[in-house]
Amino acid sequence: MQLPREVLLGENLKGEVVNVAKRLGLGRKALVLYGKHTKKIAGREVEENLSAEYEVEGLTVKGATMEEVTRALNKIRSGSFDWLIAVGGGSIIDVAKLASFKAGVPFISFPTTASHDGIASANASIRDLGTKTSVKAVPPVAVIADVQVIKTAPYRYLAAGVGDMISNLTAVKDWQLAHRIKGEYYSEYAASLSLMSAKMVMKNADIIRLGNEESVRKVVKGLISCGVAMSIAGSSRPASGAEHLFSHALDAIAPKPALHGEQVGVGTIIMAYLHGLKWERIRETLKRVGAPTNAYELGIDPELIIEALTIAHTIRPERYTILGKDGLTREAAEKAAKITGVI
Numbered sequence: 545m546q547l548p549r550e551v552l553l554g555e556n557l558k559g560e561v562v563n564v565a566k567r568l569g570l571g572r573k574a575l576v577l578y579g580k581h582t583k584k585i586a587g588r589e590v591e592e593n594l595s596a597e598y599e600v601e602g603l604t605v606k607g608a609t610m611e612e613v614t615r616a617l618n619k620i621r622s623g624s625f626d627w628l629i630a631v632g633g634g635s636i637i638d639v640a641k642l643a644s645f646k647a648g649v650p651f652i653s654f655p656t657t658a659s660h661d662g663i664a665s666a667n668a669s670i671r672d673l674g675t676k677t678s679v680k681a682v683p684p685v686a687v688i689a690d691v692q693v694i695k696t697a698p699y700r701y702l703a704a705g706v707g708d709m710i711s712n713l714t715a716v717k718d719w720q721l722a723h724r725i726k727g728e729y730y731s732e733y734a735a736s737l738s739l740m741s742a743k744m745v746m747k748n749a750d751i752i753r754l755g756n757e758e759s760v761r762k763v764v765k766g767l768i769s770c771g772v773a774m775s776i777a778g779s780s781r782p783a784s785g786a787e788h789l790f791s792h793a794l795d796a797i798a799p800k801p802a803l804h805g806e807q808v809g810v811g812t813i814i815m816a817y818l819h820g821l822k823w824e825r826i827r828e829t830l831k832r833v834g835a836p837t838n839a840y841e842l843g844i845d846p847e848l849i850i851e852a853l854t855i856a857h858t859i860r861p862e863r864y865t866i867l868g869k870d871g872l873t874r875e876a877a878e879k880a881a882k883i884t885g886v887i
């Protein structure tokens with residue numbers, strides 16, 4: 545199992561990248577990956593700071609697709625870069641994670657949002673041939689989480705991070721089911737660590753709602769723990785079950801999907817109902833942090849919610865969940881969504 549060697553959580557860390565790279569003995573040539581927005585938010589400044597000590601170039605990435613991974617990989621190889629730093633949300637971090645893994649060079653994770661738990665995980669979620677696949681890679685050598693930067697993101701991103709953590713409740717239930725029914729490997733330690741983040745957000749919903757520095761710190765720490773849980777498990781199992789398949793299905797069919805964490809949060813309400821868990825408590829927590837709890841708040845047509853529920857089991861058939869191998873009928877999907885108030 546590999547884990548990050550340094551995790552920094554604090555203020556004004558854009559200039560600290562140089563010191564981290566020096567401490568880790570990273571090579572002379574660095575490639576900074578950012579998105580169109582995150583370039584302006586922090587990427588350009590990180591690049592400028594690094595240029596005082598390193599040979600640096602930047603690359604703007606357009607989304608978490610295999611084409612973008614290949615483009616980044618070609619850039620690393622043609623420019624003989626020694627290491628990468630990803631300045632962005634989950635999509636940019638995943639592209640850097642997989643491209644650096646394929647190139648055999650280390651990467652640093654510099655999250656600009658606390659909207660997802662891929663900040664420190666070893667797996668990358670990449671869209672390939674129209675579907676989200678979970679690809680094994682290695683975790684970042686370092687995580688540099690600058691609270692000032694993460695606080696610039698609209699509050700909805702922090703609430704989405706809560707959705708991604710609360711989803712561990714149903715993800716772990718699905719994992720236990722797969723262990724019992726399919727004999728799948730199960731790590732009690734990884735599951736407990738993952739559940740710890742979910743319980744933390746349920747307990748601290750009112751503090752998180754304030755959207756202040758303490759909220760950001762709590763959410764980031766929880767998200768990093770989820771990443772460690774996934775590294776221990778050797779897969780995204782502790783943090784991704786049927787609620788994630790539902791979100792991946794929405795990404796594939798919705799004209800304008802919501803944030804990943806928002807969709808998995810709503811998915812968790814429905815999957816918790818199917819598992820016979822106390823889904824009302826999950827919905828209540830999401831409401832308390834101001835995250836969406838229904839189709840209207842997600843900005844997604846209820847018909848698409850039902851469709852996503854009926855096709856979710858086809859997204860990763862090898863990942864056994866409460867949806868089973870045949871999935872939900874339209875009637876069952878509609879009933880579950882209506883009872884839970886999602887549609």
Ligand SMILES: NC(=O)C1=CN([C@@H]2O[C@H](COP(=O)(O)OP(=O)(O)OC[C@H]3O[C@@H](n4cnc5c(N)ncnc54)[C@H](OP(=O)(O)O)[C@@H]3O)[C@@H](O)[C@H]2O)C=CC1
Nearest residue numbers: 579580581582633634635656660661662665667669697804
């Ligand atoms: N590997 C793993 O373990 C995990 C991976 N994921 C993956 O992560 C992705 C979701 O990540 P998420 O962060 O929600 O979404 P994205 O990374 O797709 O970012 C969404 C948008 O937010 C913008 N953005 C980023 N930071 C800021 C900021 N500070 N202020 C304003 N806007 C900002 C991005 O800008 P720009 O256009 O510049 O990029 C982008 O337009 C999904 O692909 C999901 O599958 C999620 C959980 C775990």
Ligand SMILES: O=C(CO)COP(=O)(O)O
Nearest residue numbers: 661669678780783784788
């Ligand atoms: O989003 C994840 C955990 O929160 C992991 O993503 P996958 O569903 O792609 O494995």
Ligand SMILES: [Zn+2]
Nearest residue numbers: 661708788808
């Ligand atoms: Zn997720």
